[in-house]
Amino acid sequence: MSKSAVLLIEDNFDLADIYRVKFNQSGHRLYTADNAQTALDLLDENEIDLILLDLMLPRNNGLTVLYEVRSYSDWRRIPVVVLSNLTRRDAKLTPEVLESLHVEDYLVKSEVKPAEIVQTVERVLGN
């Protein structure tokens, strides 16, 4: 698996730090943003292959951030994996909504280890 650039939109710095260690060890580069503007800036400055998206951010709903990203034609097709402590049921997200936003998978943070997150990203990018 060649090195990929992943953008993690997550406001918990400690978790982001742990995930960065795991991604780096697996040969991938992990960029992190805790708000919409930083995420857009990073997308602008780098070739991002996949977005890992938390839904509960301090100033925005993660989906609002995703809608904003998708409004730019260059970033419309970047695959997204949701990584949230909200379950799909809690977030009230139907398969149709997720598909329309090109969300390739939905992980509940408290139920997956860092290694599994890397495996999911590799599987999605491998497809």
Added chain:
Amino acid sequence: MSEEETDANLDVVATTAHELKSPLTLISSIASMLKGEDFGELNAQQKHQLQRIELTSDRLLRLVKNLLNVQQVQQGRITARVEPVPIQAVLSDVVTELKPKAEQNKIEINLTGASIPPVLADQDFVHIIFYNLIDNALKYSPQTSTVKVFFKKAQHNLRVYVSDEGTGIRPRDFGRIFSAQQGGGLLAAKSNSSGLGLYIVRELVELLGGNVNVDISKKGNCFSVSLPTTTQLSLLEDHE
């Protein structure tokens, strides 16, 4: 206590439970990576202790999830999304998740069955129900024993059994094992700590139109859950 006060209390519990998820996720993630030698080599004793940290934090996360489920059930906020569910596959996933915990106490989880029909249920509910039942069985199983999961097909229902070889539920506790209020204070709660898991099992099974039973003997407990199969859907369609 008024209904509003009860709801307010439940909201406090839910908010607190949700707030606990992030720090617990961090503890579990770091322990997992340390155990996996992502930060350097470890000896067997260090790996073992980290495994204990990881399993304990995962257990706390499970408790948090149960608290949130109880809150949703008690406030009537949980509804089933009924569809055909490949129950054998779901159970296989549950067994895989609980294997590390079982192996810690040298307990075997034996899942048997072939050509098991899908059930008409909510897939998330099915996962929670059988996770809680098998987890409960592990809690009461002595070392080197076996927890058995097996099926019995009827015309329009499937009964799934989870049996253990533990000491058996005491007769005086039988009436409240599925209750959220265990009674008897904290000491009793510790010695009969089915906790909230079985309460959630009963509530979710009932929401699915099924039923849950328990048979107790000196050789152990056997919980069983009956759920409708998709043949029942065909029957309803034929009658329309």
